[in-house]
Amino acid sequence: MSRYRPPRSAGTPLITPEGEARLRAELHELWHVRRPQVTQAVSEAAALGDRSENAEYIYGKKMLREIDSRVRFLTKRLENLKVVCERPSDPNKVYFGAWVTLEDEEGEETRYRIVGPDELDLKHNHISIDSPLARALVGKVLDAEVRVATPNGEKCWYVVAIDYP
Numbered sequence: 001m002s003r004y005r006p007p008r009s010a011g012t013p014l015i016t017p018e019g020e021a022r023l024r025a026e027l028h029e030l031w032h033v034r035r036p037q038v039t040q041a042v043s044e045a046a047a048l049g050d051r052s053e054n055a056e057y058i059y060g061k062k063m064l065r066e067i068d069s070r071v072r073f074l075t076k077r078l079e080n081l082k083v084v085c086e087r088p089s090d091p092n093k094v095y096f097g098a099w100v101t102l103e104d105e106e107g108e109e110t111r112y113r114i115v116g117p118d119e120l121d122l123k124h125n126h127i128s129i130d131s132p133l134a135r136a137l138v139g140k141v142l143d144a145e146v147r148v149a150t151p152n153g154e155k156c157w158y159v160v161a162i163d164y165p
Contacts, residue, residue, distance in 0.1 A: 009012060011117030012129050014096055015081045016140065019119035023081075027074040030067050036061045087164050094137045096129055096161055101161035102146070114138070 015023070042060035051057045087143070088095040101111045110125070114137065118130045126133050136146045137159070144159045 013080050013082055013116075014084050014129060015118055015148065016084050016097055017083055020078070020081065020083050022039040023062065023074055023078055023118060027071065027078070030071050030074070034063070035067050035071070038067060060085055081116070081118070091164055092141055092162065094140045096138075097164060098157060098159075099163045099165065100137055102157040103160045104157050111161075 038060055043057035043094045045054055084096050094100050098129055099113045103109050112127045114129055114134045117124045117130050119126055120128045133148050136148050142159055146157045152161050
């Protein structure tokens with residue numbers, strides 16, 4: 001049996017200025033802070049002698065591979081991303097970067113921001129533009145009804161507010 005997995009799609013190449021700044025900060029941290037520290041630790045472990053049974057050396061090499069892999073990914077991803085910093089021509093419709101307040105059928109309100117797939121963070125109510133809810137919201141206006149198929153059945157929300165930062 002093969003272990004081959006086809007590459008994942010990178011998703012929509014859009015990002016907010018805040019998201020781009022976070023990715024660039026992560027890249028800087030990995031390349032200029034973490035990698036030199038791990039490289040130093042690996043060289044110190046290598047100086048101790050036999051590398052075949054040296055756990056610090058083996059673990060350090062593994063960490064270097066992981067850091068290098070993430071740096072390659074971030075470098076390629078940042079080259080292909082388009083930063084969306086201007087407000088849309090019609091601020092009364094939902095587009096990328098909008099904060100959207102939704103009300104469900106029970107009257108509970110939830111506020112989401114539509115961001116790029118690299119910025120997805122449900123703790124801060126950031127949903128990806130590629131998610132079913134965001135795809136259903138794009139182009140909607142105030143008081144529009146949005147229906148989305150969920151694993152628990154179809155859910156319905158109403159757009160209560162739209163703001164752009």
